[in-house]
Amino acid sequence: MPPSRESTSAQARSGSGTGGVQSLERAFDLLERMADAGGEVGLSRLSADSGLPLPTIHRLMRTLVSCGYVRQLPDRRYALGPRLIRLGETSARLLGTWARPHLARLVEETGETANMALLDGDEVVYVAQVPSRHAMRMFTEVGRRVLPHSTGVGKALLAQFRADEVRALLARTGMPAATERTITSPDAFLDALEQVRETGYAIDDNEQEIGVRCLAVGVPGAPTAAAISVSGPAGRLTEAQTDRLVPMLKEVAAELSAAFDDGPAGQPG
Incomplete structure (x- = not known):
């Protein structure tokens, strides 16, 4: 069975459990949370849902935007980007x-x-x-x-x-x-x-x-x-x-x- 959202989030916050790269785990966790929220979400909700501090989320989202996997909307919320298609x-x-x-x-x-x-x-x-x-x-x-x-x-x-x-x-x-x-x-x-x-x-x-x-x-x-x-x-x-x-x-x-x-x-x- 795939890991639950709770276990994935805990691993993303701690960086333990998979032996992987913490920033990648966190970035993919945020993308999945955005999908769960309908594809558009604000930083405050992402922070509340993931337990990550706002500066960390802002840094990760900035990277995802630059790669085309996330885009920033005029109201400063974020949406899943076209490269994910x-x-x-x-x-x-x-x-x-x-x-x-x-x-x-x-x-x-x-x-x-x-x-x-x-x-x-x-x-x-x-x-x-x-x-x-x-x-x-x-x-x-x-x-x-x-x-x-x-x-x-x-x-x-x-x-x-x-x-x-x-x-x-x-x-x-x-x-x-x-x-x-x-x-x-x-x-x-x-x-x-x-x-x-x-x-x-x-x-x-x-x-x-x-x-x-x-x-x-x-x-x-x-x-x-x-x-x-x-x-x-x-x-x-x-x-x-x-x-x-x-x-x-x-x-x-x-x-x-x-x-x-x-x-x-x-x-x-």
């Missing part, structure tokens, strides 16, 4: 590459298309897919972006967040109906997320595309919110298949979690 896109591709062998095993065992998706801002983006042997074109394809309220992976991802965070996201995106089965009420969607937490899996039952059904689970301990799914024709991926497929999904999700922790092919990351 390339890093994020590359790391997302790598996550997809590492996931493919696990998704391939899922396809072999289930016979259905397997996907991996991440939450990127307010959208779900599919970063890996291994198609079923059965020919059928579906909305799930690598690089496709969709709103999370109408997909199984979206539910599995948002089930990891607090209700107020989910409501804020839905307020920003709206809840347009992709089909007549799409959930379009925030209260109904929060009820669906509670069911995801209780059962450990999410369902998209013709909600994004009529004729397509999907089962999804979150990937525990992933470096960013991630979920995997199997999707296929509703006539083949029936409710009766759920009890057989969900344990397979959870097993592969656990394997992916371990792979992300250790690095590709089980090698230390």
